Amino acid sequence: KTPLLQVNNLSKRFYAGYKGFKREYNQALSPVSFELNTGETLAIVGEAGSGKSTLARILVGAEVRSSGEIYFEGEALEKRNLKQRCKLIRMIFQDPNTSLNPKLTIGDLLDEPLKFNTKLDARQRRAQVVDKLRKVGLLPEHADFYPHMISEGMKQRVAVARALMLDPKIIIADEALTALDLSVRSQILNLLLKLQKEMGLSYIFVSHNLSIIRHFSDKVMVLHHGEMVEKATTEELFNAPKHEYTQRLIQELTLFSQKRHNRTLKKHG
Template sequence: MKQVLDVSGLTFRHSSKKRWLKKPEIFSLGPIDMQVTKGETIAIIGQNRSGKSLLAKMLAGAVEPDEGNIHLMEEKYWSVRHRAARKNADITGIRMIFQHSSESMNPGITVGQILDEPLRLNTGLSDAERKALIADTLVKVGLLREHIYFYRHMLSDGQQQRVALARAILPEPKVLIADEPFAALDPTIRSQTVNLILKLQQEMGLAFIFISHNLGIVRHIADRVIVMDGGQIIESGKTETIFRWPQHETTKKLVLSYQSLIPQQTLR
């Protein structure tokens, strides 16, 4: 399989200022090394404050690392030695969707206007071409072309998540990153969203990196699992290998907690 993302030595350091009667809080992440291939699904799991979300934000460009390199395809997407490289690179190559999609949607503008912004800023398409592409993408994620005229308050939670997904895939990225994208959805809508993402992934050849506490979904859709603790990758491997033969104590606790919630016959 063709490699689409190569991350090497990615590091982040943070130290908060000392407050009255409190020690300064120090958190460091990395160095992180990881590779992602076309069409691959990688799940990042771990306990709270393990660094999962921070890593996702660094990969998506929302947080700037202190050190390291991110290569997208054969292009240097970010480098600590050349911070301008990211500005000159194809910034639409990695896109992110969040757990609470409504918080990233402006309630004062229509769905069409929300989706038009990334195209207007990153492409040379005409107004008519952008409108046609937006309508086609809405259909692709299971919405109607008419939803282009809707406002946020007119959409259900599931529909809002589909709009967020449409916005992420509009520029045809190589990598889609999602931070707990299913947690806020009820089980039925969650299942529909998972199946939709898998369908789009197959159609577009997307690499999908997602963070989740739901190990049932992780086991169902992930090709590989990365386990984080204390800002470090402590274990990684094929999904079934991680679930059947976890090596690190933290991984064992996570898997045991998952196994305790499901009927034992499904583990055989």
């Protein structure tokens, strides 16, 4: 069976200036390969600077890769064709306050991605906007609001709706849950799970936080200094991590949750 997304030896280096007469490069991402099937969730885990965002940005076409191939349903994705890319893979970012233009109404924010689909007239576009607002638990009336008029959780719902506008197959969430308050975080998480079931979406969750991805990703890829150190199902990774670096990450997570547990015990007697 052909995977939905197949990535072969994808890498990225950034030009870092001259050292003497030699051009220097910074290897942000060493060759990585992975695949993603329909309805699956892949987590990409790593510390700051490990290459997670670079990988995500290459997938959505916001960055040009240095090497490697990307296949979508067996067909090669071109290096620069944004229009083709936007219909397949869309991204949700960490902070809706920076990812949503404050000068646009929610309706205009949602309408914007539709410019990649020129076949729709104004009425059809409006219908799309209303449909996506409903899908993320907002009302048609919210189309006339500006981002500053709604709560943080609602803003992140708008970011999700915006990502859904072209009916993509894959959504990449780049730390999209990390910055949210715990209660809002679980709301957005539940929304994403509901949408996955309804629409058969595949997710790529980019996060430095292992505990967030533990309970809902099917498989995990661990990056460290731009190198892939481990790729496993989530269960395998948490039960029997193979790489020393991953073992340390999981140990730290366990220690952390034990500490928290002990604190709770103390507080409540």
